[in-house]
Amino acid sequence: MRHETDDAAFRQALGHFASGVTVVTTIVDGxxxxxxxxxxxxxxxxxxxxxxxxxxxxxxxxxxxxxxxWGVSILAESGRKASAWLARRGRPLEGQLDDVPHHRAGNGVALLDESLAWLECTTTQAVDAGDHTILIGEVTAAAVRDQEDAPLLYYRSHYGTIVRSGESEKTIYEGGA
Known part of the structure; x- marks a missing residue:
């Protein structure tokens, strides 16, 4: 059964799903x-x-x-400014990373320093879906930054970070904490 969906209601409903924030990068002709x-x-x-x-x-x-x-930088809370900058439409391509601390992956793509983890990927499938392309990539390398543990989150058009609870799926299931 198909229900007509109001665009505003759809966007509002999706805004209630908290997610992590990533920056995805690639490089073409330098x-x-x-x-x-x-x-x-x-x-x-x-x-x-x-x-x-x-x-x-x-x-x-x-x-x-x-x-x-492509590369994926899973942003730490400290990556908020870079996230906002790289979300701006129409920003100049040349020099867009000049003020964003980054390093190069083995595949040449930029990975943002203000991240919790990094992935290097090779596209295995590109699937057209509505107005987007779903890029599926095989991870060819991965790394984490152990000394950082504050993820950047996005919820209802605002940035945030996690407030840890003493409970986890394991402690709840086992009846602890």
Missing amino acids: LDHAMTASAFTSVSLDPPLVLVCSHHTSRFNDAVLESGH
């Missing part, structure tokens, strides 16, 4: 392309696969389809 993305998730452990969604009309979408490889 030029960095980057986008802030909350539509990111793991897909499979064997093989290690992740996915990210990219809008069809974005500059990033064309670049990542051409390059076939």
Whole structure:
């Protein structure tokens, strides 16, 4: 059964889903392309696969389809400014990472320093879905920054971070904490 969905109600409902914040990067002809993305998730452990969604009309979408490889920076709370900058439409491509601390992955893409973890990916599938492309990538390298533990979160158009509870899925299930 299909229900007509009001665009505003759809956006509002999705805004109630808290998500982590990532920056996805690629490089084409020596030029960095980057986008802030909350539509990111793991897909499979064997093989290690992740996915990210990219809008069809974005500059990033064309670049990542051409390059076939990309990086994911899972942002720490300290990456808030970089996230906001790289979410701005129409920003200049050249020099867009000049004020964003980053390093280069083995595949050449930029990975943001203000992150909890980094992934290097090779596209295995690109699936058209509505106004987006679902990019599925095999993870070819991964790293974590153990000394940082405050993730950047996005909820109802606002940034936040986690407030830890003493409970976890394990303690709740086992009746502890």
